[in-house]
Amino acid sequence: MSSSTTATPPSRLSLFWHKWRFHINVLLLLIPLGFMPKYFSEAALFRGDAGLGEREVGEVQVGPWSLRLAEFRDEAPRLNGPVGHMKHFNAALCQSCISQVKATYLRIGKPRSLRAAGVIFFGSPYRMGALLPVPQKTRPDAELWITLEGWDGSMHQASIPLSQASPATVAWLKSQGNRP
Amino acid sequence: MSKKSRSKLWFLVHSWLALPIWFFVLIVCVTGTLAVVSQEIVWLVNPEMRASKPSDDAALLSYDQVVAAIKQAQPQTQVQSIVRPDESHFALEVGVTYPDGRPDKIYVNPYSGIIQGSAPTFNFKGFTRALHGWWLVPFTNGYSWGWYLVSLLGLPLLASLVTGLVVYKRFWKGFFRPTLRIRHGARIFWGDFHRLSGIWSIWFIAVISITGTWFLIEALLSDNQISISSAPVIPVVSRESVPLSADGTAPPQLNLDRAIEIARQQIPGLETSFVSLPGNAYSHLEIGGRGWYPLMFQTATINPYNGEIAASRLLSDRTALEFVTESMRPLHTGDFGGIWIKLIWFFFGLVLSMMVLSGLLIWTKRTALATANAFKRNQKPSREARTSSLLQPSIHRESPEGNL
Numbered sequence: 001m002s003s004s005t006t007a008t009p010p011s012r013l014s015l016f017w018h019k020w021r022f023h024i025n026v027l028l029l030l031i032p033l034g035f036m037p038k039y040f041s042e043a044a045l046f047r048g049d050a051g052l053g054e055r056e057v058g059e060v061q062v063g064p065w066s067l068r069l070a071e072f073r074d075e076a077p078r079l080n081g082p083v084g085h086m087k088h089f090n091a092a093l094c095q096s097c098i099s100q101v102k103a104t105y106l107r108i109g110k111p112r113s114l115r116a117a118g119v120i121f122f123g124s125p126y127r128m129g130a131l132l133p134v135p136q137k138t139r140p141d142a143e144l145w146i147t148l149e150g151w152d153g154s155m156h157q158a159s160i161p162l163s164q165a166s167p168a169t170v171a172w173l174k175s176q177g178n179r180p
Numbered sequence: 181m182s183k184k185s186r187s188k189l190w191f192l193v194h195s196w197l198a199l200p201i202w203f204f205v206l207i208v209c210v211t212g213t214l215a216v217v218s219q220e221i222v223w224l225v226n227p228e229m230r231a232s233k234p235s236d237d238a239a240l241l242s243y244d245q246v247v248a249a250i251k252q253a254q255p256q257t258q259v260q261s262i263v264r265p266d267e268s269h270f271a272l273e274v275g276v277t278y279p280d281g282r283p284d285k286i287y288v289n290p291y292s293g294i295i296q297g298s299a300p301t302f303n304f305k306g307f308t309r310a311l312h313g314w315w316l317v318p319f320t321n322g323y324s325w326g327w328y329l330v331s332l333l334g335l336p337l338l339a340s341l342v343t344g345l346v347v348y349k350r351f352w353k354g355f356f357r358p359t360l361r362i363r364h365g366a367r368i369f370w371g372d373f374h375r376l377s378g379i380w381s382i383w384f385i386a387v388i389s390i391t392g393t394w395f396l397i398e399a400l401l402s403d404n405q406i407s408i409s410s411a412p413v414i415p416v417v418s419r420e421s422v423p424l425s426a427d428g429t430a431p432p433q434l435n436l437d438r439a440i441e442i443a444r445q446q447i448p449g450l451e452t453s454f455v456s457l458p459g460n461a462y463s464h465l466e467i468g469g470r471g472w473y474p475l476m477f478q479t480a481t482i483n484p485y486n487g488e489i490a491a492s493r494l495l496s497d498r499t500a501l502e503f504v505t506e507s508m509r510p511l512h513t514g515d516f517g518g519i520w521i522k523l524i525w526f527f528f529g530l531v532l533s534m535m536v537l538s539g540l541l542i543w544t545k546r547t548a549l550a551t552a553n554a555f556k557r558n559q560k561p562s563r564e565a566r567t568s569s570l571l572q573p574s575i576h577r578e579s580p581e582g583n584l
Contacts, residue, residue, distance in 0.1 A: 021200075022199055022200055022202065022543075023203070025200060025201045025202065025203050025204050026203045028201070028203070028204045029203070029204075029207065031315050031316070031317065031326065031329075032311055032315050032316040032317075032326075035315075035316040035317055035318065035326075036316060038316075038318060039307075039310060039316045039318070042318065043303065043306070046283075047282070047283070047284075047301070048281055048282035048283055051281060052281050078320060078321060079321045080321065081321065081322055081403075081405060082405050090281075092281050095279070099429050099430065100428055100429065102422075102430070102461045103460055103461050103462065104460075115419075120416075120460055120462065121460060122459035122460055122463065123260070123277070123459055123460075124258040124260060124277035124283075125258075126258060126277045126278065126279055126280070126281050127277050127281040127282070127283060128460070150428060151424075151425050151428050151429055151430055151431075152425070152427075152428035153424060
């Protein structure tokens with residue numbers, strides 16, 4: 001640039017800006033491009049490519065029956081608006097107990113009765129899901145209780161430590177300072 | 181302010197509305213256009229999705245017959261929902277779960293009950309809608325910020341329509357004397373194109389911008405926990421009304437066709453284009469379809485043990501406000517009257533995309549060149565520097581808008 005004779009030469013930068021300022025919005029395309037891997041991994045998760053969920057908790061024996069429990073996402077409970085923090089668990093009933101089990105429930109802490117058994121699972125017995133509310137003041141050493149109700153009117157319960165069901169949730173609870 | 185300078189101001193506003201984000205607007209228009217016919221594109225690519233008739237006099241299977249056919253082919257597979265798409269050339273879409281815990285959507289022939297295949301792993305329909313609707317930004321707590329980003333475009337689009345009509349003097353004359361000059365250079369051609377397609381798209385741009393703005397309002401309402409819904413919360417099936425069984429297995433549930441019959445007796449005119457089976461022992465069977473007003477669905481929630489209608493959501497249950505707000509989405513997507521409405525939406529979607537592009541071309545051919553020239557001249561402190569100022573009101577140069 002032979003601009004030595006100019007009093008106030010436009011800088012290279014401002015020339016560049018003037019030439020391209022209305023094309024910079026092309027960069028907004030980076031947003032969907034950046035989220036694309038996330039989008040496809042989510043689609044695969046919902047399609048069940050990774051099994052019941054991101055982290056399999058394992059088989060839990062509940063009386064005569066058993067179920068396979070999994071964390072849908074291997075992460076802390078998600079804030080769900082005014083409802084509070086929710087943790088998504090998936091479960092599958094054992095093949096032989098599908099015809100006998102009427103309902104499956106999940107609760108933090110021991111339920112006092114069947115009517116307070118917690119959240120009920122929805123969906124096929126091969127893959128059912130439940131959104132468990134996890135209050136921020138939950139103690140990290142709490143127990144997760146699974147209640148199975150039979151068509152014959154029977155009820156069976158089992159519990160596993162929350163730390164076994166979801167280490168991410170316990171880590172999150174600890175980081176909440178366990179406020180009373 | 182004089183009439184002339186006011187027009188010039190409107191013109192400037194019109195020019196600047198989409199300009200700094202033209203590419204974003206363009207991609208949103210193009211993906212929206214694709215999303216309108218995404219189901220048809222999958223149909224074209226994927227023969228398994230087609231509902232070919234085995235013979236001319238073949239009759240449609242009932243829901244129970246469909247369930248029975250699936251049970252026979254795959255005894256272990258569990259059926260969750262059955263959707264009969266609006267257009268008869270689409271196969272039934274059945275939501276199922278396999279014993280290994282994998283959920284799937286399968287295409288079932290509505291005449292023979294044959295399972296024609298599974299939905300492709302890459303969900304083109306879902307992908308184009310996610311890209312168009314929220315720029316793929318995930319929803320974590322409430323609406324994603326991508327949703328806000330896209331739905332905010334409804335406002336400049338609406339403003340573009342209004343300012344465009346203001347600066348285009350006596351635009352209605354364009355209906356009677358359409359002008360599209362091809363031999364007068366690119367600038368003239370794109371200007372004519374922009375105006376001509378603009379006036380023919382007035383209704384469409386209004387529909388898309390208003391419904392798009394509604395999506396913004398909808399997100400704002402939801403994220404602030406404001407509900408305008410009059411739909412009641414339906415309680416679960418009570419413990420008492422679930423029959424006990426002596427042998428410890430599930431009591432029989434009503435078959436689907438019987439449940440539909442019961443519902444139709446009580447709700448005359450209830451269409452049943454989808455069935456959603458109970459999610460557990462205490463949840464209901466839900467059936468529904470379009471009512472006489474094709475933009476909204478009517479549903480009935482049925483107790484699967486005794487056929488009692490626990491709740492229904494009919495057109496007459498909606499408030500006047502809900503008639504407006506619930507119509508917004510189908511009006512935006514063009515999904516309410518079969519393939520022809522979709523093709524009209526698709527065509528005008530293309531036109532709208534071309535308007536964004538032509539608007540940009542007009543701008544580059546006029547203002548950008550003039551600005552760049554003026555800029556170059558600025559570098560030489562000769563007499564051109566003085567003349568460069570003459571280029572500033574560049575909208576006057578050889579353009580029909582010069583007559584403003």
